[in-house]
Amino acid sequence: MPGPNLAPPNGASALQIEVDVNLKAYNTFGLPAVARRLVRVREAADVRRVVDHPELGRAPKFVLGGGSNLVLTKDLDPLVLKVEITGIRLLETREDAWIVEVGAGERWHDVVAWTLDNGYPGLENLALIPGTAGAAPVQNIGAYGLEIKDRIESVAVMDLVTGRPALLPAEVCRFGYRDSVFKHSDFGGLADKSVITHVRLRLPRPWVPVLGYLELERRMLETGNTHPDARTIFDWICAIRRAKLPDPAVIGNAGSFFKNPVVTAEQCRDIISRDPGIVHYPMPDGSVKLAAGWMIDACGWKGKTVGGAAVYEKQALVLVNKGDARGAEVVTLARAIQESVYGRFGIRLEPEPVVL
Incomplete structure (x- = not known):
């Protein structure tokens, strides 16, 4: 809802303050929340105008981009700066x-x-x-x-x-x-x-492809194309992601919900001794990255729900909004997954999104 025009004392362009803005369309999870006040930042100078304003400059602020890494559990009292600078x-x-x-x-x-x-x-x-x-x-x-x-x-x-x-x-x-x-x-x-x-x-320059990933290596074997150009890699990755990750425009989500944990080689060997099938990736520094999605799936979470929140059927690393989820339900589901994975593997998964 549009609010008053608040002009800074230096005579710069007025800032349009929107009040009681529904943020459901501004976060890819599609979670309900309201911003008490919101300013759209369409150029860098808009930030200076906010800072210079006698009222807005002192207000607590929250910066909002595409809302793709955000779980909203409540309305936002800080001034929301919605960044919309293009070019x-x-x-x-x-x-x-x-x-x-x-x-x-x-x-x-x-x-x-x-x-x-x-x-x-x-x-x-x-x-x-x-x-x-x-x-x-x-x-x-x-x-x-x-x-x-x-x-x-x-x-x-x-x-x-x-x-x-x-x-x-x-x-x-x-x-x-x-x-x-x-x-x-x-x-x-x-x-x-x-x-x-x-x-x-x-x-x-010159361009050098990055191909050392299992799914890309599989594509090269399947197609016989061992020297793909950048456009081919782009097309492959789009196809891979679309096959296993939901489109936020269709099913609300924040992408991969948990970080892939990094452990020592010794920790990895201990887990492999108990779960030989665990997907893992050796890192250049000697540590090992574990596939969080594999661990969540192994604990039986794929497709499970808490209210309107669910674990995506095709990829256990993704939590989704079945249509009417609230932020608290997403958080409850995430915490249950963390406890389950910790109980089986001794690994505490860390969420990627910011929870507010």
Whole structure:
């Protein structure tokens, strides 16, 4: 619902404040919640206008992108900043890379498709990941052997206290497995302290495919194509994801709900001695990544429900909204899964989405 126009004292453009906004359409799980006040950030200057405003500048804030990594369990009292900055452009061509700048509000899959259509490969392994470009570095999204940290040049942010812009090189973003400086508020973290406005991607030249993933190797064997181009890899990954992951536009979900746990080689050997079939991936540092979906499935959770929340029938790593789920039901189901997996494997699964 539109609210009053609140003009900042410096005479900049007025900010349209929307009140009591239903957020069901703004989170991919389709969970009901209401934002008491919401401002759409369509350019970086809008952040400065919010910060400079005598009322809005002091209000607690929550930054909302595509809502693809979010479980809403209650209405939101903080001022919601809905990031809708668009635009994709080739910023620079270097001898060893293309630098592409993307507005934080762009849909991530559209970014991947745009780079391929324009001859700048390197993101194809990250096709069909839900969410926006601005959320990609926050979560350090990854799939099929590639993480976004491998393609980040820098991240442009606006400070929510001072309103000042900054360009953060990849090395200061503290990227980890589904983690970054943007997810933490302590020890220099930037959660609730900044808004990502643009992401600069570094796409290496010459292009080198990332193929060391089991399902891609299987596709190469099935097709006989051992040297696929970027478009072929893109098509393969879209087909793989569509076969096992639900479309949020059809069935509400937040993608993979749990992180794949990383354990020591010794821990892995102990689990294999009890469950020889567990799917696992050796890591370069000697640790081992375990397939969380396999463990959840082994505990018998596929298809189980709590109220309107359910474990997806085709992929146990995904929790879905059967149509009328509430956030509390999703959380209850997730906690039951965690306890079940811990009881059998001694592994505590960590959720990927933010729970509010």
